[in-house]
Amino acid sequence: MSAELVSFSAVSLRYRGVRAGSWHLDVPDFRVSPGEIHLLAGDNMSGKSTFLRFLAGMETDILATGEIRRFGAPVVTGADLADLSVMLSSEDIMFPELSVEENVTLGVDRPDLTPDWPESARKLFTDAGVFGDKGLKSPLTTLSSGGMSIVKFCRALVSRRPLVLMDEVSSFLDPERARLVLAAAIEFARSGRAFVIVSHNARDREYLVEKFPTKSYHISRHQDRSVLTRLDSGNA
Amino acid sequence: MPSTIASRRWLLGGAVIAAAAVTAADRSLSFELIQGWMANALSLGLLALAAAVVISAGRIDISSGAAMSTVGMLIVATPAFATPGLGATLSGHALAALYIGLLYLLYHVATKAGVPSIIATLAGLLICKGVSTIIQTCLLGVGQICRDFGTHYGSASMLPQTIADFLDTFAFNLPLAALVIGALAYWRYRTRSGLEHVAVGMDEKAARFARIDIHKVRGIAFSIAALLIFVATLLRLHGQNNGGWAPNTGWGEELLAIAIAVIGGTRVSGGYFDPLAVGLSALAVYVWRDIIINDLGVPTDATSILFGLLLLGISWSDLRSFGAR
Numbered sequence: 301m302s303a304e305l306v307s308f309s310a311v312s313l314r315y316r317g318v319r320a321g322s323w324h325l326d327v328p329d330f331r332v333s334p335g336e337i338h339l340l341a342g343d344n345m346s347g348k349s350t351f352l353r354f355l356a357g358m359e360t361d362i363l364a365t366g367e368i369r370r371f372g373a374p375v376v377t378g379a380d381l382a383d384l385s386v387m388l389s390s391e392d393i394m395f396p397e398l399s400v401e402e403n404v405t406l407g408v409d410r411p412d413l414t415p416d417w418p419e420s421a422r423k424l425f426t427d428a429g430v431f432g433d434k435g436l437k438s439p440l441t442t443l444s445s446g447g448m449s450i451v452k453f454c455r456a457l458v459s460r461r462p463l464v465l466m467d468e469v470s471s472f473l474d475p476e477r478a479r480l481v482l483a484a485a486i487e488f489a490r491s492g493r494a495f496v497i498v499s500h501n502a503r504d505r506e507y508l509v510e511k512f513p514t515k516s517y518h519i520s521r522h523q524d525r526s527v528l529t530r531l532d533s534g535n536a
Numbered sequence: 537m538p539s540t541i542a543s544r545r546w547l548l549g550g551a552v553i554a555a556a557a558v559t560a561a562d563r564s565l566s567f568e569l570i571q572g573w574m575a576n577a578l579s580l581g582l583l584a585l586a587a588a589v590v591i592s593a594g595r596i597d598i599s600s601g602a603a604m605s606t607v608g609m610l611i612v613a614t615p616a617f618a619t620p621g622l623g624a625t626l627s628g629h630a631l632a633a634l635y636i637g638l639l640y641l642l643y644h645v646a647t648k649a650g651v652p653s654i655i656a657t658l659a660g661l662l663i664c665k666g667v668s669t670i671i672q673t674c675l676l677g678v679g680q681i682c683r684d685f686g687t688h689y690g691s692a693s694m695l696p697q698t699i700a701d702f703l704d705t706f707a708f709n710l711p712l713a714a715l716v717i718g719a720l721a722y723w724r725y726r727t728r729s730g731l732e733h734v735a736v737g738m739d740e741k742a743a744r745f746a747r748i749d750i751h752k753v754r755g756i757a758f759s760i761a762a763l764l765i766f767v768a769t770l771l772r773l774h775g776q777n778n779g780g781w782a783p784n785t786g787w788g789e790e791l792l793a794i795a796i797a798v799i800g801g802t803r804v805s806g807g808y809f810d811p812l813a814v815g816l817s818a819l820a821v822y823v824w825r826d827i828i829i830n831d832l833g834v835p836t837d838a839t840s841i842l843f844g845l846l847l848l849g850i851s852w853s854d855l856r857s858f859g860a861r
Contacts, residue, residue, distance in 0.1 A: 358744060382747065392745035395738050397807065398731075406735055407746040410728060455746075 304372065305384065305463050305494055306355065307331040311366030313347075313354060319361060323347050325519070325526045327366070334462060337485070337495045337512050339505060342519030346526045348498045349391065351519070352465045355496060357382025383409075385463035386456045390471065393448075396441035400425075400451050403440050407455035417458040424454055424484065428477050445472045453481050456488070464488070466497045470504050478504055486512045541810045544801040548816035555823040562831060567706070573823050575704040575775060578713055581818030582768035583789055584796035585720065585811060586761035591794070591802050592809035593757040594737040595653035600765050601789035602664035603639060607632040607769040608781045609671045612697060616675055625698070633766055639664070640762035644755045661790070668783035703775030713815060716764070720811035733757060737806025795847050796821050803854060 308330040315323055325347045332338060342348050353359045357379045368375040375381060386407065394403045404421060405413065414420065418436055425431050430447035431438060440448060449472045456464040464485070470478045482504060485495055489512060499505055508514045516531040559565040583600050590597040614628030615621075639660055646656040670681055702708050724730035736743045736753045743750055773781055800817030801810050825843070828834045834842075 387745055387747070389745055392742055393739065394742050394746075395735050397738060398735065402731055402735075405728075406731060406748065409747070 303333055304369070305332045305334060306375075306381065307367075307369045309367040309369075311364055311368055313351070313362050313364050315361055316363045317361050322524065323350065323526070324524055325351060325528065327351075327528045329530070330517070330528060332463065332494050332496060334492045334494050335489055337489050337497065337508060337514045339508055339514050339516045340496065340498045340519060340528075341500060341505065341516070342526070343521045346519040346521035348519050349389065349467050351528070352387070352389070352467050352496065352498055354378050355381060355463075356385050356387040356465050358387065384461065385465050386459045386461050388452045388456060388464065388466045388469045390468040392452065394440060394452065396439070398440060399434075399437050400431075400440055400443070401436035403451055404436075404454045404458060407452075408459040408461075412460045414458050414460055420457055421454045424457055424480075425450065428480055446474065446477060449473055450477065450481065453484070456493075457484065462493060464493055464495045466495060466499075468498060468500065470499065471501050475503060479507060482507050483511070541801050541808065541813060544813045545810070545816060548800065548813060548820050551820040552816060552823060555820065555827055558827060559831070564831070571704070571706045571709075573819070573826065574706055574709045574713070575771075577819045577822035578709050579768040579771040579775075580789070580793070580796065580822055581713070581815050582716065582764045582771070583793035584800065584814050584818045585716070586764040586768070587790065587793040588797035588800065588802040588809050588811075588814045589720075589733075589757050589760045589764070590653070591797055591804060592737045592806055593733055593754050594740060594806035595647060595754060595757065596794070596804075597643070597657045597758075597761060598654060598790050598794070599639075599657040599660035599664060600761070600793055601786040601791075602661040602668070603636055603762075603765050604769045604772065604786035604789065605783060606664040606668045606671075607636050607766060608773045608785055609668045609783060610635055611769075611773060612781045613671045613675055629770075632769070636762045636766050637759075640758040644751075644758045647754065648751050665783075665787070672783040697781055698774055700774045703771055716767075717811045717815045720760075724809055724811060729753075729756065734807050734809060737803075737808075739807075792821075795843070798847060798854075799850050801854070804851070 308327040311327040311330075313325045313327065314320070330338075340348050340351070350359065350362075354362050354364075359378055362378055364375075364378065368381075370381060370384060395406065398406070401418065405417075421436065425436075428447075428450045430443060430450050440451060443451065449469055452469055453466075456466075466485070470481050473481060478501075485497070486508070489495055497504075497508070505516075509516065514532075517528055518531055519526050519528050556565060556570075559569065583604065586600050587597055610632040611625075611628040614631055615624040618624040618627065643653065643656045643660060646659075647653045674681065722730075724733070732743070732748045732753050733756070735746065736748060736750050740750060743753075769786075772785070796817045797814055798804060799821065800814035802808055802814060821843075825839060828839050828842070829836055
């Protein structure tokens, strides 16, 4: 079995069905191994979030050509990637009417739940100072958007899945809490988890690049065609 | 459990107690009357629970009444098409269970493919009405389909029901109601499946990000609804001697079931489901309709207007407390 969690070689992604022709992404070479952090940036509407959703196995309307592998085995459809990752997205407003505990555990299949749940979550929330008096039982709606981002990140904290996909999750956080989340991500990466992070936020990007041998990419768009390009071949 | 649901339980429980108090003041409250209320409200409550389960997963079912009619028709008609006896009776029940299972599987497949649930279940409603009517006309030896095949089974205007008296008793209905409501409450509040169920109803997009299998959740919801409707039909068919099962028995009750589900705190846009509140709602609605129509002598049409206004008011109030999301 390959050490690479997922690899893309000469891959071309495009929509089929009613959205056919609206977007096209070329991924010449993209490989994610355990313990790595990959940082994606790019133009608006270039398809960063769509690429992340494809990696998460959530995009069923995308047709892929080229070679995609998961642990070295060929991937037939994007859905084959679904149980590889935890997806944390700014598009996801979660379930404000449910409790913090329910929101965290809903995002993680029970077999994937780490044994240190819920203590690890309590510690993160305490460190981030996001809780009311009901602790994990607090309704999510009582938290600010920053607090909700911490709850979202907690799904990665308590999951055993090897890949964490983060789409602008730290952007809602103040500098102190953003550093807390990113430092936790670096800690996870050191323990073998892999991260693919989309961020426009210069503060977060600089922090990651400074603290960890991050691999950086840019997705540029020209008309309806986007290309994923590696920026720092020497940093890793 | 949200405080809004807890307060709804208290409100509906209070409505039932108030109804009993009003009847007691009239000196007409008796054990037999309460037993009758329970028996009638139970089958209605099961239909309402079926509606609530589907609605809380973000779908709607407007066919439960018509489905009840066809399930009953299949059960009572099968012995007429076979040698009467235990085998034919059991075959009728098995056929009816298969029918409603396949019907709700069809809803699941159609809605999974993108057909709106209101359209899928409207199609089911029309199918059920057609099937019920065809069965009746074939039994009577009239109607185009049976005439073409030269079939004539008799001339009964109503299909005979097999009545089991114990189905109408308090001793049977109370434990059954407790079992059904208890099982659904356990599923809703104590299992991951129940949590995923309301999560899908709350926000389908967020559920996708949480990697919840949305189709599986809705498949379970349709399966539970089919089972509840089947049990409701058995209670109505074998428990209440209403002069024979007719093709239109149950028609229109789907709307009443949806109304009871909403009064019981089920948010129409999905995400809220409390089995106890829905059960209490069924009992409160049945009992108060009985009192208003039979004891106070208010005409049925006027009662319907009152009920409609009440439903509108409660839905309006729920928008403020549950959110419209």
